[in-house]
């Protein structure tokens with residue numbers, strides 16, 4: 087980037103968004119460029135300030151390098167509102183040149199929110215706070231096989247205009263096309279893995295099941311973590327590459343903050359908005375897979391008929407419907423769930439569609455949906471209290487909303503599960519499961535072991 091722009095971008099980071107800055111954004115089509123190579127481009131410069139996203143249907147990829155502005159709101163009660171307000175303020179005054187207008191191009195905010203801003207903070211999540219979203223300096227978007235580059239600058243300097251960005255864009259693409267400028271991806275060598283206090287977790291499950299049997303609380307989702315140690319520093323790009331290959335039908339996401347990278351392969355959409363078309367996903371109720379096709383089908387049928395799992399699932403469907411009602415017309419929900427199969431696990435799945443009304447804003451709807459009973463419980467607040475008391479860990483961004491919104495109000499947020507936090511030679515992996523009154527502790531432990539699989543495989547670990 088030219089000196090002028092680099093200096094200004096740095097100032098913005100220090101000042102955050104002070105109200106005087108103006109956003110300039112320029113988007114243009116480019117020829118094929120591999121999204122993972124883009125993520126790796128000049129990693130010594132951009133490491134710590136990158137994000138990666140692939141939608142579950144593979145039709146949209148966005149990769150961000152550098153930070154033109156970041157929004158982090160630590161106010162536990164207002165983090166969604168504050169993010170929304172700051173973003174809208176920035177967009178309102180912006181100068182945007184994006185003839186394509188394709189969703190996911192142009193100025194876009196990518197990031198996430200912690201699961202529970204009232205939980206005890208653990209050191210590993212300190213850098214993330216309760217929300218952090220980036221407006222990237224450079225962004226590659228792949229939308230339906232077309233490639234776009236967006237350049238964003240937030241500046242008070244009126245010498246910078248769209249023409250400056252055009253020149254900058256041409257130079258940037260020339261650099262991109264030079265050979266050998268993306269760093270090589272080094273495989274991870276795992277040294278050890280440790281399930282954190284599994285026996286204590288089993289006891290917590292039993293205590294919660296007792297509460298579920300004796301009170302009005304119907305469901306609580308309890309999670310636990312796994313600690314990995316590596317021989318070498320784990321590169322996010324290696325794990326992303328593995329996840330893309332191994333979990334082709336999941337959302338693949340990564341969000342770097344300094345030396346940390348939160349990443350994963352989630353099968354669960356929280357909300358998607360394209361124009362006025364709205365799509366949400368209810369995903370709860372789980373069973374393993376079998377290599378034998380017939381056996382696998384039997385497992386699926388067992389899950390579809392299982393009362394405990396159907397009950398867990400139904401709680402999610404009815405909450406999602408209630409949360410979307412004020413913001414959508416024509417909500418459509420099939421009567422029966424179907425199966426969603428990922429390589430390691432199958433789930434009960436109900437898609438929910440609707441038409442956005444004028445009150446719909448994706449960040450506000452994320453706030454209303456989060457946490458669904460797929461990750462929190464029923465009733466929500468009672469379940470959160472129990473999680474705080476019995477889980478003995480900070481979920482950080484695990485199970486929180488992660489995704490993007492663009493300047494036109496399109497966007498998609500997944501639920502940050504099947505995920506982990508990389509930090510040099512260490513990683514923390516997370517997995518949880520829905521508890522209801524007839525849950526059996528040992529079965530739930532096994533279920534979480536299956537849910538660790540996607541991240542374990544991607545980091546070179548062995549099955550538990």
Ligand SMILES: C=C(O[C@@H]1C=C(C(=O)O)C=C[C@H]1O)C(=O)O
Pocket residue numbers: 307309354369370371372433460461503504516517518519520521537
């Ligand atoms: C909590 C997780 O997954 C959630 C819990 C599920 C369940 O209890 O059946 C299924 C899908 C997810 O909504 C996880 O993967 O960590």
